[in-house]
Amino acid sequence: MKIPFLSLKATNQIYEKQISEIVVQTINSGWYILGERLQSFESAFAQYCGVKHCIGVANGLDALVLLLKASDFPANSEVIVPANSFIATILAVSNANLSPILVEPFLDNYLIDYQAIEKAITPKTKAILVTHLYGKCCDMGKINTIVQKYQLKVFEDAAQAHGATYMGMKAGNLSDGAGFSFYPSKNLGAMGDAGAITTNDDALAERIKALRNYGSQQKYVFDYQGFNSRLDDIQAAILSIKLPHLDTENQYRRSIAKRYLSEINNPKITLPPTDSVDEDSWHLFVVRVSERDSFRAFLNEKGIGTDIHYPVPPHQQLAYKEFSHLSLPITEKIHREIVSLPLNTALTDEEVAYIIDSINKY
Numbered sequence: 001m002k003i004p005f006l007s008l009k010a011t012n013q014i015y016e017k018q019i020s021e022i023v024v025q026t027i028n029s030g031w032y033i034l035g036e037r038l039q040s041f042e043s044a045f046a047q048y049c050g051v052k053h054c055i056g057v058a059n060g061l062d063a064l065v066l067l068l069k070a071s072d073f074p075a076n077s078e079v080i081v082p083a084n085s086f087i088a089t090i091l092a093v094s095n096a097n098l099s100p101i102l103v104e105p106f107l108d109n110y111l112i113d114y115q116a117i118e119k120a121i122t123p124k125t126k127a128i129l130v131t132h133l134y135g136k137c138c139d140m141g142k143i144n145t146i147v148q149k150y151q152l153k154v155f156e157d158a159a160q161a162h163g164a165t166y167m168g169m170k171a172g173n174l175s176d177g178a179g180f181s182f183y184p185s186k187n188l189g190a191m192g193d194a195g196a197i198t199t200n201d202d203a204l205a206e207r208i209k210a211l212r213n214y215g216s217q218q219k220y221v222f223d224y225q226g227f228n229s230r231l232d233d234i235q236a237a238i239l240s241i242k243l244p245h246l247d248t249e250n251q252y253r254r255s256i257a258k259r260y261l262s263e264i265n266n267p268k269i270t271l272p273p274t275d276s277v278d279e280d281s282w283h284l285f286v287v288r289v290s291e292r293d294s295f296r297a298f299l300n301e302k303g304i305g306t307d308i309h310y311p312v313p314p315h316q317q318l319a320y321k322e323f324s325h326l327s328l329p330i331t332e333k334i335h336r337e338i339v340s341l342p343l344n345t346a347l348t349d350e351e352v353a354y355i356i357d358s359i360n361k362y
C-alpha cells in the first residue's frame with residue numbers, strides 16, 4: 001500500500017465541480033478584490049465561529065501581524081508566545097515591532113504552560129498570543145485568569161484550530177482576537193494563500209479593515225500607514241464552498257484519531273492526550289518516538305508517508321540568533337521526538353487499519 005502523508009488533490013477532489021463553477025462565476029462577475037464573495041465568506045465564517053467580526057486577509061501570518069499592529073502597543077512591548085509553535089507565531093510579534101517572549105509548553109499536550117506564562121510577565125508585557133497547536137485549544141480559562149489579573153490582551157493563533165472548541169465555544173471566539181490561516185493544508189484550506197481575523201471588538205475590527213487595505217476606510221483617504229493584505233474573492237468563494245463541510249470533515253478526522261488512540265498499542269509510541277478528543281479539530285496527529293529516524297524509515301518502507309511539525313524549534317533557527325542562548329528543554333525534546341501520522345479526509349478505513357497495524361509492528 002502507498003499512503004502519502006497528505007494529497008491535496010485527493011482531499012479536494014469532491015469539491016472540484018462546485019469550485020470550478022464558482023471560480024468561473026467569479027471571473028464573469030468582473031469584481032475580484034473586496035467584493036461580495038469576500039463579504040459573504042466573512043459573514044459565514046464569523047457566524048461559524050460565533051463572533052461579531054471576521055476580516056479576510058492575505059494569509060495567516062498577516063492575520064496575526066495585523067491583530068498586533070491594530071492593537072497599537074508601544075514599540076518593543078513584550079508579547080508572550082509559545083516557544084513550541086510554528087515560527088509564524090513568533091514572526092508575527094517581530095514583524096509588528098514587538099518583542100516575543102518564548103515560554104515553554106507542557107510536555108503532555110504540547111500547549112503553552114500557563115504557569116510558565118505568569119513567571120514571564122514583566123512591566124513591559126502587553127499581551128499573550130497562544131497557539132492552539134495541532135487543533136487542541138489551550139486552557140483559556142486558566143490563561144484568561146492571568147490576563148485579567150495583569151490587565152493584558154490575549155490573542156489566539158487559530159491557524160490549526162478551525163472548528164475546535166473549548167467549553168463549547170469555538171476557537172477564534174476565546175480571546176480579544178484570533179488569526180486563522182486557510183493555507184491549502186489546513187482544516188479549512190483555500191487553493192492559494194488566505195487568512196482571516198475574528199474578533200468581537202468593534203474598534204479593533206474597524207482598524208484591521210483599514211490596515212489590510214493600505215490604511216484606508218474610504219477610497220483615497222488614508223488614516224493609517226497600512227498594508228496590502230486582502231483575501232481575494234476567488235479564494236473567498238472557494239472557502240465558502242468548503243466551509244459548510246468543515247464540521248463533517250473534522251468529524252471524519254476525529255474518527256481516525258479515535259482509532260489511532262484506541263488501536264495503536266506499541267509501547268515505543270507516545271500518543272497525544274485524550275482529554276478533549278471530541279473538541280479538538282485534529283489538524284495533526286502527532287506522536288513521540290525516541291528513535292524518530294528509524295521509525296519514519298520503517299513506515300516509509302511500508303509505503304506510509306509521515307512528516308514532522310516541526311523539526312527545529314524557532315529559538316534554534318538562524319532567523320532568531322538572538323534566542324540561540326536560550327535553553328528550552330521541553331520544546332527541544334518535543335522537536336527531537338515528534339512525528340505526524342497521516343490524518344486527512346482522503347484516508348480510507350483500510351488505509352487507517354494498515355497504518356495502525358504497521359505501527360504496532362515497529
Ligand SMILES: *Cc1c(COP(=O)(O)O)cnc(C)c1O
Pocket residue numbers: 059060061062085086088089131157159160180181182183193194195
Ligand atoms: C500555518 C500556520 C500559520 C501561518 O499561516 P500562513 O497562512 O501560512 O501564513 C501560523 N501559525 C500556525 C500555528 C500555523 O500552523
